[in-house]
Amino acid sequence: MVEGFRFLPEYFPPPAQKALVAEVLGLLDENPLYRATMPRTGKPMSVRMTNLGPLGWISDISGYRYGPAHPETGKPWAPIPQTLLDLWRAVSDYPAPPQACLVNWYEDTSRLGLHIDADESAKDAPVVSVSLGSRALFRRGGLERSSPTSSMRLASGDVVVLGGQSRRAYHGVDRIYPGSSTLVPGGGRINLTLRRVTRP
Numbered sequence: 001m002v003e004g005f006r007f008l009p010e011y012f013p014p015p016a017q018k019a020l021v022a023e024v025l026g027l028l029d030e031n032p033l034y035r036a037t038m039p040r041t042g043k044p045m046s047v048r049m050t051n052l053g054p055l056g057w058i059s060d061i062s063g064y065r066y067g068p069a070h071p072e073t074g075k076p077w078a079p080i081p082q083t084l085l086d087l088w089r090a091v092s093d094y095p096a097p098p099q100a101c102l103v104n105w106y107e108d109t110s111r112l113g114l115h116i117d118a119d120e121s122a123k124d125a126p127v128v129s130v131s132l133g134s135r136a137l138f139r140r141g142g143l144e145r146s147s148p149t150s151s152m153r154l155a156s157g158d159v160v161v162l163g164g165q166s167r168r169a170y171h172g173v174d175r176i177y178p179g180s181s182t183l184v185p186g187g188g189r190i191n192l193t194l195r196r197v198t199r200p
């Protein structure tokens, strides 16, 4: 097991989950979900995504990067909701606010392959993740792709703080449990990940 992984089950009670989903949904008109493509191959990702905050994580045929504007609308990303800024302050133990909130939208058949998050310069900042809607089977490994992995379920309202060594660990989402929540319209899962990108 990798040091620095904190699991905070049901951090957000159902009313707060509902409010957060409503707030994120309300930002999608201005800030639409889109299907990013994989570097090099241009293959579409199975998760649709968008971002909130001054910087957003972007993937396209030329690679991964952070940028200030939505790749399809050209407009700046909408601001990060206050609830999420409060969460970061409460759990991150980091002296500066997050700059990016990646919104990952999973349908029943969406997956996220095993990967590490390595596009941020603030290597000492944790990643804070909020799960909303249907349950997911999450896989976490070690510092190398070949390291042993273990699985855990993430449910609506759960928060995970990836600090220390766990910040550099491989992880992915193997499956969504269809129909396991009615919180998200259409029955999907939303994952919000808060990140500090640049050094403060």
Ligand code: MD3
Residues within 6 Å of the ligand: 102, 104, 112, 117, 127, 129, 136, 140, 160, 162, 166, 167, 168, 169, 170, 171, 172, 173, 191, 193
């Ligand atoms: C473990 N998202 O957006 S969140 C991602 O459920 C991402 O959408 C997943 O991985 C999701 O990059 C997982 C939990 C998470 C986030 C970052 C991590 C776990 C992590 C970084 C290192 C190790």
Ligand code: FE
Residues within 6 Å of the ligand: 115, 116, 117, 171
């Ligand atoms: Fe990740």
